[in-house]
Structures are given as C-alpha cells and as structure tokens.
Amino acid sequence: MHLTASQIRQDLNCFGGFGQQGYGYNVSELRKEIGRILGVDKHRKTILIGAGNLGTALAVHINFEKSGCSLIxxxxxxxxxVGNPLGKLTITDIDDxxxxxxxxxxxxxxxCIPKSVTKEIVDRLTELGVRxxxxxxxxxxxxxxxxxxxxNVHLGDSLLTLSYGVNNNLDNDK
Amino acid sequence: MHLTASQIRQDLNCFGGFGQQGYGYNVSELRKEIGRILGVDKHRKTILIGAGNLGTALAVHINFEKSGCSLIxxxxxxxxxVGNPLGKLTITDIDDxxxxxxxxxxxxxxxCIPKSVTKEIVDRLTELGVRxxxxxxxxxxxxxxxxxxxxNVHLGDSLLTLSYGVNNNLDNDK
DNA sequence: TAGATTGTTAATCGATTAACAATC
DNA sequence: TAGATTGTTAATCGATTAACAATC
Known part of the structure; x- marks a missing residue:
C-alpha cells in the first residue's frame, strides 16, 4: 500500500496504542478497533436521492452496511x-x-441529482435533521x-486528473 | 476554494509565469494555459469497458471531451x-x-468491470497499446x-471516509 | 509617486521518515 | 541474552504561508 512501518505506527498512535512492544499487534483485534474508529459497526439510516443511472449503480453495487450505513x-x-423496485427497496416519490x-x-x-436542484434538496434535508x-x-x-x-465525489475532476497524468507522463498511482 | 493568493502564485510558478508584475493576470489566457497543462485541448481516444449500471451512468453523464478525452x-x-445503443455509440462485444x-x-x-476480470482486461489492453x-x-x-x-476511483473508500467523518464529527469539506 | 499585483525567496508548519528506548 | 517489534521522540522533507522585491 506504499506505506512504511513508521508511518503506520505514527498513524495508529493518533488513536492510541493497539500493540504490545516486542510482541506485535493482535491483528484481528486491531482490525476491529480500526473498524470502530471508522464507524463500520454502526447502522446509520441512509437515504438515496435520485434513482437515475448513477443512483441505480450505487444502490446496486455499493455495500452500504460495510461502511456502517443502512440504505432505507x-x-x-x-x-x-416511482413505485419501481430498486435492489431491496421501492422508489418513493420525492414529495413524500x-x-x-x-x-x-x-x-x-x-x-445523485442534478446541480440545479441540489441546494433545495440539501435545505430540505438539513431541515429534516440529515447531517x-x-x-x-x-x-x-x-x-x-x-x-x-x-x-464530495466529483467524477469529472477525477478524469481531469487522469488527463493531466496522461499529458505529463505521471505515474499517479501511489 | 479554500486557497490563498500565495498558494496560487506558488502553484502557477511550477509551470511558469503567466501574469505581469504590478498589472495582473490575463484571465482568459491563464485559463487557456491551465487547460493546456491539463490537456483538455486534446481528443484522446477513449473506450469504456463494461456497460452495466455504472458504465452506463458514466457514458451518459460524463463530458469526456471536457477533459480532453473522446469516447469512441x-x-x-x-x-x-451487445448491439444496444448507449449515448451516441453502440455496445460492442468484448470479443471484438x-x-x-x-x-x-x-x-x-x-x-467499469468486476474485480475478477480486471487483471485479464488490463493485460489485453496494455498489449494493445492502451496506457x-x-x-x-x-x-x-x-x-x-x-x-x-x-x-483509481474506489467509491467504497469514499463512503468510508464519510462514515469516519460522521462518527468523529469532522468537517472534511476542504 | 502611491497603490496594486505578480514573482520569488525565506519562514513556518505539518507530515513523513529515521532513530532509539521499551518490552516481549 | 539476542532478536524482534511497538511506542515515542528527533530529524528530515515538502508544502503552505509570509515577506518582500520587481514591475505596472
């Protein structure tokens, strides 16, 4: 993963000491602790706004539970x-x-919605307690x-980064 | 954009001097120059492998030309x-x-393909000159x-980052 | 000349790396 | 004790920020 042993020790120490000097780390315990730090043990209720191509792709392919989220x-x-099934759920009218x-x-x-309606949706959702x-x-x-x-996931920016790499022969896979 | 004037000047100087001291930058020229650095003026022939949900979303929503790529x-x-239309193109058999x-x-x-077949596809493509x-x-x-x-765009990692932010009340929008 | 703005050097800050003490 | 491995401090490196010279 292009990480040094030193960097890993430094990073882990931001959250505490998980190993035993001279002995090592209990890998499965360490794994669990990191999971807890990331919050993968949670089941945060999650909603998806926009069931177009991208929304559908995410609903189908993303393992929300793996990241502590539960798509409801x-x-x-x-x-x-509206009314169509998508994965285990049914598409609901935004009016509801x-x-x-x-x-x-x-x-x-x-x-997963167009730029033009995002501000309005964010306003409505924050009003409703989504943080x-x-x-x-x-x-x-x-x-x-x-x-x-x-x-934020701006896929266009990612393609632009690749474009820069192509034009300048950079190996940006680090 | 959370950038200081100093940082912008430093960054620009990595590529050369684009302004005139005491006068300023010619914004439209600077914009063009940055575009050239990023390679958005190119039309690099690009192919999409995998026309599932995600592939379809990208084919429809991404403006490839804007990043110097031309989807062919x-x-x-x-x-x-295979044979179905997708945007302006037709889905081709991977055998071809x-x-x-x-x-x-x-x-x-x-x-936009499963993990299991990626190595094989990458090998075939590099053999064919895709870099x-x-x-x-x-x-x-x-x-x-x-x-x-x-x-690399690993969307699952992005959700995990959000999850960490949620669990630790971090404002990671910078 | 005074004000404004870029280019460039120096200072600061943070992160990575190296070194070593602590411990099994 | 010797070897190995983590925790922690110090050194190094790179990027951001500040300062100032150059120029309009």
Missing part, C-alpha cells in the same frame, strides 16, 4: 419510475420525503450551517 | 446488451476488443509495467 429509502421526482424523514429519521443522504451528505452532484454544498459533514 | 467505443461481455483496438488505437480505457486507465473496479492495477497511468 430511495427517492426520485420522476413519476414514471418530509413524511418519510419525520417517521424514519435518516442521518445520511446520498445525492451527512455523500454528494455526487456538481453543486458545492455550502457548509454555512456547521455540524454538517460532506463527502 | 463501449464494450461488454453480455451478449444480451482486439480488432477494434488495432483499427482505432485508443489510448485511454475506463474500467491510461480510469479504474472503477476494486482491483488494484499492478503497475509493474511502467509508463502506465492509473486513476
């Missing part, structure tokens, strides 16, 4: 696909978002309201 | 979807990969053969 709802504004959230209190939202966003839209969520956690 | 072929092993590459000489490949990979599979491409450029 999928929403879309397209009435033609408020009702659903008041009843189920999700904490995390995955945003964490996995954001695939091109809109940059404005964290004026602190205590909100955002993980 | 889409391949899948599923005979049921060699023929297509010898004729069209693509430089970049987007990998750059935008890799969405979970397989870590082994760059033993230098001169190969890889940009």
């Amino acid at each position: 709802g999928i929403f879309d504004s397209n009435k033609k696909i 978002l408020e009702k659903f959230c008041r009843e189920n209190k999700p904490e995390v939202a995955v945003l 964490s966003f996995w954001n695939f839209s091109h809109y940059d969520i404005n964290v004026e309201h602190k205590n909100i956690i955002v993980e | 072929g889409i391949f899948d092993s599923n005979k049921k979807i 990969l060699e023929k297509f590459c010898r004729e069209n000489k693509p430089e970049v490949a987007v990998l 750059s990979f935008w890799n969405f599979s979970h397989y870590d491409i082994n760059v033993e053969h230098k001169n190969i450029i890889v940009e």
Whole structure:
C-alpha cells in the first residue's frame, strides 16, 4: 500500500496504542478497533436521492452496511419510475420525503441529482435533521450551517486528473 | 476554494509565469494555459469497458471531451446488451476488443468491470497499446509495467471516509 | 509617486521518515 | 541474552504561508 512501518505506527498512535512492544499487534483485534474508529459497526439510516443511472449503480453495487450505513429509502421526482423496485427497496416519490424523514429519521443522504436542484434538496434535508451528505452532484454544498459533514465525489475532476497524468507522463498511482 | 493568493502564485510558478508584475493576470489566457497543462485541448481516444449500471451512468453523464478525452467505443461481455445503443455509440462485444483496438488505437480505457476480470482486461489492453486507465473496479492495477497511468476511483473508500467523518464529527469539506 | 499585483525567496508548519528506548 | 517489534521522540522533507522585491 506504499506505506512504511513508521508511518503506520505514527498513524495508529493518533488513536492510541493497539500493540504490545516486542510482541506485535493482535491483528484481528486491531482490525476491529480500526473498524470502530471508522464507524463500520454502526447502522446509520441512509437515504438515496435520485434513482437515475448513477443512483441505480450505487444502490446496486455499493455495500452500504460495510461502511456502517443502512440504505432505507430511495427517492426520485420522476413519476414514471416511482413505485419501481430498486435492489431491496421501492422508489418513493420525492414529495413524500418530509413524511418519510419525520417517521424514519435518516442521518445520511446520498445525492445523485442534478446541480440545479441540489441546494433545495440539501435545505430540505438539513431541515429534516440529515447531517451527512455523500454528494455526487456538481453543486458545492455550502457548509454555512456547521455540524454538517460532506463527502464530495466529483467524477469529472477525477478524469481531469487522469488527463493531466496522461499529458505529463505521471505515474499517479501511489 | 479554500486557497490563498500565495498558494496560487506558488502553484502557477511550477509551470511558469503567466501574469505581469504590478498589472495582473490575463484571465482568459491563464485559463487557456491551465487547460493546456491539463490537456483538455486534446481528443484522446477513449473506450469504456463494461456497460452495466455504472458504465452506463458514466457514458451518459460524463463530458469526456471536457477533459480532453473522446469516447469512441463501449464494450461488454453480455451478449444480451451487445448491439444496444448507449449515448451516441453502440455496445460492442468484448470479443471484438482486439480488432477494434488495432483499427482505432485508443489510448485511454475506463474500467467499469468486476474485480475478477480486471487483471485479464488490463493485460489485453496494455498489449494493445492502451496506457491510461480510469479504474472503477476494486482491483488494484499492478503497475509493474511502467509508463502506465492509473486513476483509481474506489467509491467504497469514499463512503468510508464519510462514515469516519460522521462518527468523529469532522468537517472534511476542504 | 502611491497603490496594486505578480514573482520569488525565506519562514513556518505539518507530515513523513529515521532513530532509539521499551518490552516481549 | 539476542532478536524482534511497538511506542515515542528527533530529524528530515515538502508544502503552505509570509515577506518582500520587481514591475505596472
């Protein structure tokens, strides 16, 4: 993984001492501890907004539980696909978002929606108590309201990084 | 963008001087220069391997030209979807990969395929002269053969980062 | 000349690496 | 005791920030 032993020891010490000097690490215990730090033992209720190509891909391929998230709802504004099954869930009308959230209190939202509607959706969701966003839209969520956690995934930027690498013969796989 | 003026000047100077002291930058010229550095003015022939949910999402939503790439072929092993249209292209049988590459000489490949077949596909593509990979599979491409450029996108890692942020109340939007 | 803005050098900061003490 | 391995401090490296010279 391109990491030195020294770096691993330093990093682990940010969270505490997990090994025994002269003896080593209990690997399975260490693994569990790291999992706890990352929060993979949680089941945070998560909803997906937007069941287009990307939303569908994520709903099908991402193992949410593996990251401590539990996908409990999928929403879309397209009435033609509302009611359709997607994985183990059924696509719900975005108009029912408020009702659903008041009843189920999700904490995390995955945003697979166009830039133009993202601000409105984020406003509605924060109002409803959602504090964490996995954001695939091109809109940059404005964290004026602190205590909100955002993980942006801008795939276009990633392709641009590759393009730079191609044009400058860089091995950026580190 | 959370950048200081100093940082921008430093970064620009890695590539040369683009402004005039006391006067400023010619913004549209600077923009063009940065574009050239990133290679967005190129039209590198690009193929997409795997037309599942994720591959479809990328084919539809990503503006390849904007990053200097030109999508010229889409391949899948599923005979049921071979021949189907996808965007402006038609899904081609993966068995025709060699023929297509010898004729069209693509430089970049987007990998939306399962981990299990990635090594084989990468071997075939490098043999055919493809040197750059935008890799969405979970397989870590082994760059033993230098001169190969890889940009990995592991969406699961991104969700795990969010999970850590949620559990430790970190604002990681910087 | 005064004000403004870039280019470049120096200072600061943080992260990586190396060294070594502690311990089995 | 010798060898091995973690925890922790010190040294090194690189990137960010600050300072200032150059220029309009």
